[in-house]
Amino acid sequence: MRKLALSDEILLSVEKPARYIGNEVNSVMKTLTYVPGENSLENQDEKQYLENTQKKNRIRLAMCFPDVYEIGMSHLGIQILYDLFNKREDTWCERVYSPWVDLDKVMREQQLPLFALESQDPIKDFDFLGITIQYEMCYTNILQILELSQIPLFASERGEECPLVIGGGPCTYNPEPLADFFDLFYIGEGETVYDDLLDLYKACKTSGCSRAEFLHQAAKIPGIYVPSLYEVTYLEDGTIKAFTPKQKDIPAKIAKQVVTDVTHASYPDAPVVPFIKVTQDRVVLEIQRGCIRGCRFCQAGMVYRPNRERDLEVLKEHAKNMLKNTGHEEISLSSLSSSDYSDLEGMVTYLMEEFHDKNINISLPSLRIDAFSLDVMSKVQDVRKSSLTFAPEAGSQRLRDVINKGLTEEIILNGAGEAFEGGWNKVKLYFMLGLPTETEEDRKEIAHLANAIAVRYYEIPKDQRNGKCQITVSTSFLVPKPFTPFQWASMHEPGDYLGFAKTVNHEIREMLNQKSIKYNWHQADVTVLEGFLARGDRKAGKVILEAYRRGALFDAWTEFWNYDRWLEAFEATDTDLYFYTRRERKEDEIFPWDFIDIGVTKQFLLKEWNKAKAGEITKNCRAGCSGCGAMKYEGGVCFEGKN
Amino acid sequence: MKVRIKFAKQGAMKFIGHLDVMRYFQKALRRADIDIAFSEGMSPHMIMSFAAPLGVGLTSDGEYVDIEIKTPITTAEALEKLNKVMADGMTILDFRQIEEGKASKAMSLVAAADYTVKFRKGCEPVGKKNPEDGPAGKMDWQSDISGFFARKSIVITKQTKKGESEVDIRPMIYQMSVNAGVVSMQLATGSVANLKPELVMEAYAKFKGFELPEFALEVNRREVYADLGQNGKRRLVSLNDLGTILA
Ligand code: SF4
Numbered sequence A: 001m002r003k004l005a006l007s008d009e010i011l012l013s014v015e016k017p018a019r020y021i022g023n024e025v026n027s028v029m030k031t032l033t034y035v036p037g038e039n040s041l042e043n044q045d046e047k048q049y050l051e052n053t054q055k056k057n058r059i060r061l062a063m064c065f066p067d068v069y070e071i072g073m074s075h076l077g078i079q080i081l082y083d084l085f086n087k088r089e090d091t092w093c094e095r096v097y098s099p100w101v102d103l104d105k106v107m108r109e110q111q112l113p114l115f116a117l118e119s120q121d122p123i124k125d126f127d128f129l130g131i132t133i134q135y136e137m138c139y140t141n142i143l144q145i146l147e148l149s150q151i152p153l154f155a156s157e158r159g160e161e162c163p164l165v166i167g168g169g170p171c172t173y174n175p176e177p178l179a180d181f182f183d184l185f186y187i188g189e190g191e192t193v194y195d196d197l198l199d200l201y202k203a204c205k206t207s208g209c210s211r212a213e214f215l216h217q218a219a220k221i222p223g224i225y226v227p228s229l230y231e232v233t234y235l236e237d238g239t240i241k242a243f244t245p246k247q248k249d250i251p252a253k254i255a256k257q258v259v260t261d262v263t264h265a266s267y268p269d270a271p272v273v274p275f276i277k278v279t280q281d282r283v284v285l286e287i288q289r290g291c292i293r294g295c296r297f298c299q300a301g302m303v304y305r306p307n308r309e310r311d312l313e314v315l316k317e318h319a320k321n322m323l324k325n326t327g328h329e330e331i332s333l334s335s336l337s338s339s340d341y342s343d344l345e346g347m348v349t350y351l352m353e354e355f356h357d358k359n360i361n362i363s364l365p366s367l368r369i370d371a372f373s374l375d376v377m378s379k380v381q382d383v384r385k386s387s388l389t390f391a392p393e394a395g396s397q398r399l400r401d402v403i404n405k406g407l408t409e410e411i412i413l414n415g416a417g418e419a420f421e422g423g424w425n426k427v428k429l430y431f432m433l434g435l436p437t438e439t440e441e442d443r444k445e446i447a448h449l450a451n452a453i454a455v456r457y458y459e460i461p462k463d464q465r466n467g468k469c470q471i472t473v474s475t476s477f478l479v480p481k482p483f484t485p486f487q488w489a490s491m492h493e494p495g496d497y498l499g500f501a502k503t504v505n506h507e508i509r510e511m512l513n514q515k516s517i518k519y520n521w522h523q524a525d526v527t528v529l530e531g532f533l534a535r536g537d538r539k540a541g542k543v544i545l546e547a548y549r550r551g552a553l554f555d556a557w558t559e560f561w562n563y564d565r566w567l568e569a570f571e572a573t574d575t576d577l578y579f580y581t582r583r584e585r586k587e588d589e590i591f592p593w594d595f596i597d598i599g600v601t602k603q604f605l606l607k608e609w610n611k612a613k614a615g616e617i618t619k620n621c622r623a624g625c626s627g628c629g630a631m632k633y634e635g636g637v638c639f640e641g642k643n
Numbered sequence B: 001m002k003v004r005i006k007f008a009k010q011g012a013m014k015f016i017g018h019l020d021v022m023r024y025f026q027k028a029l030r031r032a033d034i035d036i037a038f039s040e041g042m043s044p045h046m047i048m049s050f051a052a053p054l055g056v057g058l059t060s061d062g063e064y065v066d067i068e069i070k071t072p073i074t075t076a077e078a079l080e081k082l083n084k085v086m087a088d089g090m091t092i093l094d095f096r097q098i099e100e101g102k103a104s105k106a107m108s109l110v111a112a113a114d115y116t117v118k119f120r121k122g123c124e125p126v127g128k129k130n131p132e133d134g135p136a137g138k139m140d141w142q143s144d145i146s147g148f149f150a151r152k153s154i155v156i157t158k159q160t161k162k163g164e165s166e167v168d169i170r171p172m173i174y175q176m177s178v179n180a181g182v183v184s185m186q187l188a189t190g191s192v193a194n195l196k197p198e199l200v201m202e203a204y205a206k207f208k209g210f211e212l213p214e215f216a217l218e219v220n221r222r223e224v225y226a227d228l229g230q231n232g233k234r235r236l237v238s239l240n241d242l243g244t245i246l247a
Helices: A008-013 A046-056 A076-086 A101-110 A136-148 A176-181 A194-207 A211-218 A299-303 A312-326 A344-358 A371-380 A397-402 A409-421 A440-458 A494-510 A524-534 A538-549 A563-572 A577-581 A602-613 B011-015 B018-031 B075-084 B141-149 B197-208
Strands: A059-065 A091-097 A128-132 A164-168 A184-186 A230-234 A240-245 A283-286 A330-334 A361-363 A388-393 A426-433 A470-477 A517-521 B002-009 B048-050 B059-068 B090-097 B110-119 B155-160 B163-168 B173-179 B182-188 B217-227 B236-238
Touching: A008 A101, A059 A076, A059 A194, A076 A091, A076 A128, A076 A194, A101 A136, A128 A136, A136 A176, A136 A524, A136 A538, A164 A211, A176 A538, A194 A211, A283 A312, A312 A330, A312 A344, A312 B018, A330 A344, A344 A361, A344 A371, A361 A371, A371 A409, A388 A409, A397 A440, A409 A440, A426 A440, A426 A494, A440 A470, A440 A494, A440 A517, A470 A494, A470 A524, A494 A517, A494 A524, A524 A538, A524 A563, A524 A577, A538 A563, B011 B059, B018 B048, B075 B090, B110 B197, B141 B173, B141 B197, B155 B197, B182 B197, B197 B217
Parallel strands: A059 A091, A059 A128, A128 A164, A164 A184, A283 A330, A330 A361, A388 A426, A426 A470, A470 A517, B059 B217
Antiparallel strands: A230 A240, B002 B059, B002 B090, B048 B059, B110 B182, B110 B217, B155 B163, B173 B182, B217 B236
16 A cells, blocks of 8 residues: 555645546556665665665656646646656656645644655655746745755755755746755756756766765766855955856856757656646646747747657657547647647547547647637537637837737737637737836837727627627736846836736726726736746845745735735845846846856847837747857757758 | 445545535546446436435445446446555445436435544543532543443434424434444434434433533544345345345
């Protein structure tokens, strides 16, 4: 019978005990014991034998998504790495997520160590704790994971027996605010050098070399960043003077890892199937990486360059296998912009022919609205219930040019019109506020665009349309991210942001069709904090720790978010929030993340920043290469039609 | 063709609630490639109905779900296919054909269930706290089970929406005995009358005079029955025995 880390009393008194028991279908159980040839069972007593096999030749790795189970289990990246690691015979990769607040309390009271789901063994006994860092608002959860695991929060305080804490994921394109808490970071796509890292670790362990020696060696693997081996000096104004390796043999620049051939990269054909309903309760098929568009606010669009597609035939196989192995009743395509996949029609036709009759739902997010997608959507979903989604991101054409979003009012109105004639009556519109150069007039244009869509709907004769139309306008506020053309931009005050939203709201209420338009806006203070964490430097770490000490946890959850706690942390650490958020950065400023080479050059980003301010657009990669620098990876869209 | 699946839910699976067990089976049936029938309409769902949902924290060796299949399959083949795709703790025990029609539905048939109940390790009742009654320690809590069962009526106060009400649970206890620390009981179950084993133990603890803390009990459901008796006479037949093996 399966042993559990938590007692029945605890499990029965917390919400959703299934979050903590593991045992899911396709979760990997391993006995890391005898492997022929590696250790001879003879001449060893059992204790010695276990020590040799488990400690020296075996790697135990816990993969963590620092949020609640239902969110963490929905993440494709972890499933890819989990599968990749477990393909290695010498490695057992397990999972761990943030204990929800109810269990957090019990674990602290009873001093129970955080454990991995599969073996239920304490994380502190593992070789590695890998944490995927997907959004800034989970930073305090990372500290919770470390603390509950009984691992010292500061990397500098960890002893030889402590797991190595390694970070990965999109936020590690600026790892600096978290630098003190991690032993190392993996910058880029996980499929490339993890094997090298694990091999090195094994060699180090067998030869008995120290933690420091291992880290020193690891820092020489491309893509591996060991923060403790670098020194940062600052100018008087607080910006960076220099960022330098402490030793000569440590590289000054960290090269982002890129999988050139995504088609043949490892993909999990049997993802773990959770018992409880999670956010992404379906098979996810990643059809491509990166994006050919160059929206100037979008970090993913830059850091995942170049755009690389997976081959359709291989994708078909994955789809079939994953559905068979999980029993999921839904499949979804994943990519930044599915419509840009060259053979989308082939992909969708296959899914419909192969699976629609088997009562498998097909979900197609991020599709551009046109005749083809409308036809597909009418076949896979209930037109009356589903809604159309447009993300113009800015209200006026001028501002859409600033952000390089190639979506015009004409395209939107035509798409919506066609959809309305096909029976749809619900539209969702997404915009951003607080964009560079944005004016009052640009904000009002959001309302005007929403109204124009409603007008287009009511042009259809009453007997041919489907009741009233429902337009939902949602706005978020721009968070300038590292490695985007907007990395130089200033942010606003929470009060200003709310003012922007008020303008939109007011203007919508003035519209003729205001009854058909609903408006939602994002919290402003969260945006400011996200901005601080996104472009923070090493000094930001102490604010995170202070906020955590004051109780900040699950900051991404509205019910736990508390801005005052963070403001207190700024005050207590004598840190100036404005330095990070309310400052247009100089063109020659050294950014905390400049030591990472993402392929796309700073020079290109700067050119884009200046073009943005001039309202000039840049072509997408397929319409014409603009020489961003990502061509050096020798793959993907940069070489389309060139072989 | 209508089919009844009997399964066990043991170990860590006791923490999976009823709705999630339903979701689990939907996916498991797909993994096992059982050709199951779907309802008609805009959003078709698997035709599937569970007998007497089991509470979180309880284990069982006698759970039932009825499904409808489109392609015939033998019991042996189905057991093999399904058990290959189970999570640890879930075991498919049987797969039998049942009669067509609403009357044969597991959910509406349930009349009784067998349970075994024991104290979780470390939660066994201790003796009286009053020093005059001797030292506190392990008490012989088992000795009065037969006396308790022999009573004509066992009245408990139940919390209802309207407040408290008195109920005699004795008529709903069909059998009760104890052997080596394990209490076995057969209780009324289903939509007509339903009694939970925890409630019986609560009443017994009160009768015997010991504390019953929360989460002290380990409950395992052994079997679920239909009542085929007539004229008020009970004749219990397990839901499994109402089906026929597919050869
Ligand atoms: S090098 Fe050219 S084609 Fe390649 S990603 Fe950059 S802009 Fe696009």
